[in-house]
Amino acid sequence: MEFKDYYQTLGLAKTASAKEIKQAYRKLARKHHPDVNPGDKAAEERFKKISAAYDVLSDDKKRAAYDEFGDDALSGGFDPDKARAYKAEQERRARARTYRRAAPEPGGEHGFGFGDDGPVVFVLGELFGRARGPGRGPDLHASVEMDLRQAISGAEIALEVPGQGTVRVRIPPGADDGSVIRLAGKGAPGVHGGPAGDLVIETVVRAHPHVRRDALDLYLTLPITIDEAYNGASIDVPTFEGTIVVKVPPRSQNRAKLRLKGKGIPRKGSHGDFYVELDVRMPDQPDEALAAALRASGAAYSKPVRQEVAL
Secondary structure, three states: OOOOOHHHHOOOOOOOOHHHHHHHHHHHHHHHOOOOOOOOHHHHHHHHHHHHHHHHHOOHHHHHHHHHHHHHHHOOOOOHHHHHHHHHHHHHHHHHHHHHHHOOOOOHHHOOOOOOOOHHHHHHHHHHOOOOOOEOOOOEEEEEEEOHHHHHHOEEEEEEEOOOEEEEEEEOOOOOOOOEEEEOOOOOOOEOOOOOOOEEEEEEEOOOOOEEEEOOEEEEEEEEEHHHHHHOEEEEEEEOOEEEEEEEOOOOOOOOEEEEOOOOOEEOOEEOOEEEEEEEEOOOOOOHHHHHHHHHHHHHOOOOOOOOOOO
């Protein structure tokens, strides 16, 4: 049976890090995904191989077994302890045969009782189980891009999965960049009647032009006038739940933060917060009366504004 070089499939060296594996998979999956290549059977097969390679190399235990035993370690019924025992037994037999050839025991060339057939075939069948028992199919991996609003509120998407047709997936509210959703039994079919693998979906959340995310909290930088900052004001703040009226306290400083509790990202019964960061804007038109008033404003400061700055 042909050896499957999963590192070669993803174009990686065996020393590749987990980050490099993920980056290589994402790049290849986007290129060969059936949605991007409708009706292209070659691309579909390539996507299956890429997904199978990522399924193994992205899992620390599977990768370790693959590195030690090759793709035989991934077949149904494989037992790494028995494989190691078999390897040790083979090495012991080789040493025994070498000794036998130097000083044969009574009983002929098989005086040690180790034939070249029988037990070896039995152990291989027990170890690898390729033609004797059912094996679980590999997982299929897909990445789904969404905007921040969809990630916050949740979304339902339709995926064309090789061998499965259209699969509808519900992305729960609060998905983050790199969140993983696993659908049991929606992966590649099993071997010899074995169960199918899973469909593993990783979310990719696109950056928002105005809102920054930090865990479950959201941050919006909002411009205000010097009048609103100095005298205080009620301003309209856009949120993903609609517009909210927020009070700006008098004499608010530039970059001051106003907290809207519970208006951030929901997840498992809790909510993050929504922070409004004030961006105090200077007037961009000349006005002599305003200029004169600002020149006279020095007395309104409780201390020199640059008093605490020292290098």
